[in-house]
Amino acid sequence: MLKTALTAMLLSLFATAQAWAADPLQGFPPAAKGFVRHVLQLAPQDDESAYQVELQVGKTVPLDERNRYFFGGKITEETIKGWGYTRYVLGKLGPMAGTRIAVDPNAPTVPRFVKLGGEPYLIRYNSRLPVVVYTPDDVEVRYRIWSAGTEFKSLEPG
Secondary structure: OHHHHHHHHHHHHHHHHHHHHHOOOOOOOOOOOOEEEEEEOOOOOOOHHHEEEEEEEEEEEEEOOOOOEEEOOOEEEEEOOOOOOEEEEEOOOOOEEEOOOOOOOOOOOEEEEEEEOOOOEEEEOOOOOOEEEEEEOOOEEEEEEEEOOOOOOOOOOO
């Protein structure tokens, strides 16, 4: 009887592991109406503590080439109940603001990616779980990988 129960439990655990391997997004809910779920699966690294991911959220907008622009808004981290996974959510893209350098009114506009204002949004590198970002439909998500060098340098007292 105990042997049968143990076998059933092991098979159940194996089936759960197989389901996770088949669908790494199982713990992440689908996007709500008017939103999109963006997914980034990172490549495994030997020392993942030496890496970070920078998320850039924004839109491509036709603008002049001289001024600097940014959108208001904030990415929030949410923990998914029952799973403990982190997802990143931009609830609303705020208004666009920018500098006011005078530009020739006849100058052509060019498509430019305008991101959220403020400091770069850096997250921990973890190849075991996907990076999942929820944004409104018309918002783009871009990323870049930052890596540290392998050499440490000494500071002299001073």
